[in-house]
Amino acid sequence: MTTDDPRPVSLRREGDxxxxxxxxxxxxxxxxxxxxxxxxxxxxxxxRAKPPNPFRVLSAQExxxxxxxxxxxxxxxxxxxxxxxxxxxxxxxxxxxALRKLxxxxx
Amino acid sequence: xxxxQPGQQKTPLPGIKHVIAVASGKGGVGKSTVSAxxxxxxxxxxxxxxxxxxxxxxxxxxxxxxxxxxxxxxxPFPIEKYGLKLMSMGFLVDPNQAVIWRGPKVAxxxxxxxxxxxxxxxxxxVIDLPPGTGDAQLTLSQSAPLTxxxxxxxxxxxxxxxxxKGVRMFQEVNVPILGIVENMSYLGLPDxxxxxxxxxGGGAKLAAEIGVPFLGEIPIDQEISKCGDAGEPIVRKHxxxxxxxxxxxxxxxxxxxxxxxxxxxxLPEVEL
Numbered sequence: 001m002t003t004d005d006p007r008p009v010s011l012r013r014e015g016d017x018x019x020x021x022x023x024x025x026x027x028x029x030x031x032x033x034x035x036x037x038x039x040x041x042x043x044x045x046x047x048r049a050k051p052p053n054p055f056r057v058l059s060a061q062e063x064x065x066x067x068x069x070x071x072x073x074x075x076x077x078x079x080x081x082x083x084x085x086x087x088x089x090x091x092x093x094x095x096x097x098a099l100r101k102l103x104x105x106x107x
Numbered sequence: 108x109x110x111x112q113p114g115q116q117k118t119p120l121p122g123i124k125h126v127i128a129v130a131s132g133k134g135g136v137g138k139s140t141v142s143a144x145x146x147x148x149x150x151x152x153x154x155x156x157x158x159x160x161x162x163x164x165x166x167x168x169x170x171x172x173x174x175x176x177x178x179x180x181x182x183p184f185p186i187e188k189y190g191l192k193l194m195s196m197g198f199l200v201d202p203n204q205a206v207i208w209r210g211p212k213v214a215x216x217x218x219x220x221x222x223x224x225x226x227x228x229x230x231x232x233v234i235d236l237p238p239g240t241g242d243a244q245l246t247l248s249q250s251a252p253l254t255x256x257x258x259x260x261x262x263x264x265x266x267x268x269x270x271x272k273g274v275r276m277f278q279e280v281n282v283p284i285l286g287i288v289e290n291m292s293y294l295g296l297p298d299x300x301x302x303x304x305x306x307x308g309g310g311a312k313l314a315a316e317i318g319v320p321f322l323g324e325i326p327i328d329q330e331i332s333k334c335g336d337a338g339e340p341i342v343r344k345h346x347x348x349x350x351x352x353x354x355x356x357x358x359x360x361x362x363x364x365x366x367x368x369x370x371x372x373x374l375p376e377v378e379l
Binding site (some may be wrong): 010013073076 | 376379
């Protein structure tokens with residue numbers, strides 16, 4: 001991440017995902033499901049490195065939550081956003097570079 | 108005191124135009140002296156300036172401004188002295204008492220020192236960071252709306268190695284580097300010549316290497332520590348001293364750098 005990386009001009013919910021308009025004129029879209037799946041926190045990164053466990057029991061909160069959705073998405077300094085999810089998870093800090101990489105350009 | 112949560116405040120430091128972090132990778136390069144004198148030099152330009160001492164383990168501001176610990180129940184913070192608004196852990200803890208805290212507690216204290224005092228309207232808030240790239244530095248870099256960072260180094264290579272690490276930390280969290288200040292650059296001799304006991308050109312070399320401005324050289328002079336230890340930094344006590352002139356030039360250069368670059372401001376809020 002450097003200060004030359006593109007900065008977002010606006011971010012808003014659009015359907016089941018996040019629309020980001022960037023300062024360099026590009027508009028991108030990413031689903032909440034992708035963002036939740038690619039959570040960059042240490043715990044989730046660690047989990048992704050393990051073989052999938054088909055017998056993992058979902059917590060009551062995960063079951064009640066349904067599809068991933070953000071309850072809150074707040075800026076962190078000048079370099080990232082932190083998302084609090086409806087399944088109770090909130091430690092992932094998504095850098096601007098990560099948001100750009102995870103989202104697909106649509107214009 | 109609750110830690111500042113990312114995004115908790117929409118404008119975390121309302122009323123403050125520019126927040127400048129003064130950092131170094133290595134300890135002992137004179138970062139606190141540079142911070143205090145830079146803040147006073149900015150004030151001499153008629154600016155409203157605050158100085159936050161973020162060194163939890165070794166605060167210097169109380170000594171350098173002739174203040175000690177104060178009664179927290181009776182003293183309004185930030186404390187005003189020489190026209191600056193000051194905040195430091197040293198106001199709250201006895202200087203002979205060691206602060207022995209783990210990282211999360213440090214991060215919490217640093218957040219409280221920055222976000223809790225009513226700073227009011229300021230043109231500049233100078234933050235004197237502790238040396239290194241640990242919890243305090245990371246907390247401030249991530250949660251404070253920093254306009255930019257000034258990196259202090261000595262000319263010697265041993266100091267430059269750690270200064271590079273400080274630069275990388277700020278780059279990692281997207282905080283612009285305003286430039287490099289070389290402290291203890293030279294000793295001015297009575298005949299007008301200069302002696303370079305710690306080497307020459309290290310700061311300019313580092314600035315060129317990472318592509319940021321070289322903000323200036325500050326000479327060594329025993330008057331600097333004498334004034335600091337006596338509770339009145341040199342820029343305030345001897346404004347016509349050559350060292351004070353160097354600080355005044357530094358302040359002007361920092362102001363020019365800030366004017367040149369768009370800060371980008373805070374990241375936009377998300378419409379959910």
